[in-house]
Amino acid sequence: MARGECSYKRTTLVVCSVNIVVALYVLHSLYASVYNYSFADTHTIFKYNANQISKMEESNRIRKAAEPTELIRLISQLKEKFASEERVEELPHGLTKKLIHEILDRFRSLDAAANGTEQRGRIRSGLDWLLEGWIGHGIWKSLYVGFGGRYRERRALSVAKASDADFDFLLYAIESWRKQRLKEAKKLIRGKMLNTTILPEEAGAVLRALGSGWSEMSEEIGLWIPVPIINKEHDDKPEGEQESDEEVLPGRKLPPECNAELHSDYDGAAVRWGLTHHKDSAYECCMSCLDQARRAKPGDKKCNIWVYCPSETGCYSPDIYEHKNGECWLKYSETPRLNFKDKYPESYRDAHPNAPVVVPWVSGVVAM
Secondary structure (H helix, E strand, O other), X not given: OHHHXXXXXXXXXXXXXXXXXXXXXXXXXXXXXXXXXXXXXHOOOOOOXXXXXXXXXXXXXXXXXXXXXXXXXXXXXXXXXXXXXXXXXXXXXXXXXXXXXXXXXXXXXXXXXXXXXXXXXXXXXXXXXXXXXXHHHOOOHHHOOOOOOXXXXXXXXXXXXXXXXXXXXXXXXXXXXXXXHHHHHHHHHOOOOOOOOOOHHHHHHHHHHHOOOHHHHHHHOXXXXXXXXXXXXXXXXOOOOOOOXXXXXXOOOOOXXXXXXXXXXXXXXXXXXXXXXXXXXXXHHHHHHHHHHHHOOOOOOOOOEEXXXXXXXXXXXXXXXXXXXXXXXXXXXXXXXXXXXOEOOHHHHHXXXXXXXXXXXXXXXXXX
């Protein structure tokens, strides 16, 4: 019995060993085949014959010949031109300082030539506004010489903003100075000799700074000039038609036979209850009244009063019902009588606290 067990264990061990050897051999074979395939794939060299090489060279020549070389050259030139136009050359510090001094000198001359207290105050108020912006920049504190030393060595200003008139006067003075300097710079560039503070070698820089680069120049020196905004009211009324303050009802225009009255409520016996009779507009409500009157049988009440609720939030009535937008009441009365017109009386509103000020209904009396 022990001998049989030993034989069984030995057989099992042999079988397992053989399986392990076979598995290792299979794994080795798979790894070797994958490695050889990838190695061979990475070292594959494609060789082209002379005919294929000549075709590729011909293809390259055709592609290069088809390129829009002239267009590419023009685009490159335009890009360089636009880049040079957009590039704003920074003024030398000395020239910038001189231009600021000229603006201050212009205001001093205006102040000296002013012949009235009001005009002089306007100039000073404009200069206050200008210097307040420059002081905020911090780099021009050495320039505050002002009128009679009024701004000398000042570190901050707490002045009120200039009024519209002061502001317009300030802009006019600065703009006139700028145009004058532009004319002088253009003449200097043409070679003309002038009695001006601008040097011939500075003319080009001044022309660029006060011309196309004026917005950058004004920002650099702390001079902020807002662009004026002009609001134009769009008027699409036909020519000759006068302005009308009359309230317009939604929907089609009511014909004269409807005799529509805004903010009115007529009394009468109900021919058609508005709680279950809704229309999209006052026009449709009036047409409904006219149709009912035409179709009424002998002896029936014919509609001669229509009452419509145009308000989106509903219309007030002292009864227990909630009257919503679009209600169309068809009524009849031998002698139509107004319940309310335009506004509810104070006495009525005292008795009915929920009543609005203005009558929300629109109604009309049609001819029988």
